[in-house]
Amino acid sequence: MSSPSSPAPARPARGRPARLDRARTLQTALDLLDQSGLDALTMRRLADAMDVQAGALYRYFATKQDLLTAMAERMMEGVTEAAATDGGDWSERLTALARAERDALLAHRDGARVFAGTHATGASVLGFADAFVGVLREAGFADDAAARALYTVVNYTVGHTLEEQAALQPGEGSAEGAGALRNAVTAGTYPHLSATLPTLASTDFTGLFEFGLDLLIEGLRTRHAPPTGK
Structure with a gap:
């Protein structure tokens, strides 16, 4: 207990949030990400946005990688x-999980870049992984097949979304990329690419994602689904 002569501890003004806390720091980081992208997100810029010294952020995040991992968990x-x-069978439930993950990454600019390689182990990421593996184990898949399927589908989803978001970057949009591809193919001798160019140059990223996801699900059904048809 403080002595009578001890100064009272500093308190935020009534009705105003504390200037720095973990939740607000993460939200501010996500806001900056949406505004300017991952390359412009630095610890110094985050500190400036929160009106604190850069060193104050290290109370919650020792490195920028720690910050990115927490942002991935938040997403x-x-x-x-x-x-x-x-309801639905295991394939419908897995499809729903993969779609939901893609939507979460697309909800933030460079969301897939933030997520990739972070190895987040918070309740949100592990809960997603547990639900995914649980769907397959309950359907009768072997434990090793369920774990490998998790990595395969998540890596596909993150990789696809990385390419999708890169194509949608301001100034480097999918229209410009598709135009460059058309010009390169038509200027050369690529008969097979020419025949499939309408699809190759399409900006229907959802259609492309769904096609690949369906291939993965059908592959799992063919190679690993139990013969009982669970």
Whole structure:
């Protein structure tokens, strides 16, 4: 207990939030990400946006990688719940989970770049992984097949979204990329690419994602689904 002569501890003004806390720091970082992209997100710029010294951020995040890992975890909040279904077989439930993950990454500029390689182990990311593996184990898949399927589908989803978001970057949009591809193919001798150019140059990223996801699901069904048809 403080002595009578001890100064009272500093308190935020009534009705005003504390200037620095973990939740507000993460939200500010996500706001900056959406505004300017991952390359412009620095610890100094984040500190400036929060009106604190850069060193104050290290109370919560020792490195920028720690910050990115926490941002990845925050982006995955609610994804498992969003993918919940009232029925359907294992393939429909896995499809819903993969779609929900893609939506979560697309919700933030460079979301897939933030997520890739962070190895987040918070409740949101692990809850998503547990739900995914649980769907397969409950359907009768072997444990090793369920784990490998998790990595395969998540890596596909993140990789696809990386390419999708790169194509949608301001100044380097998908229209410009598609135009460059058309010009390069038509200027050369690429008969097979020419025949498929309308699809190759398409900006229907959802259609492309769904096609690849369907291939993965059908592959799992063919190679690993139990013969009982669970």
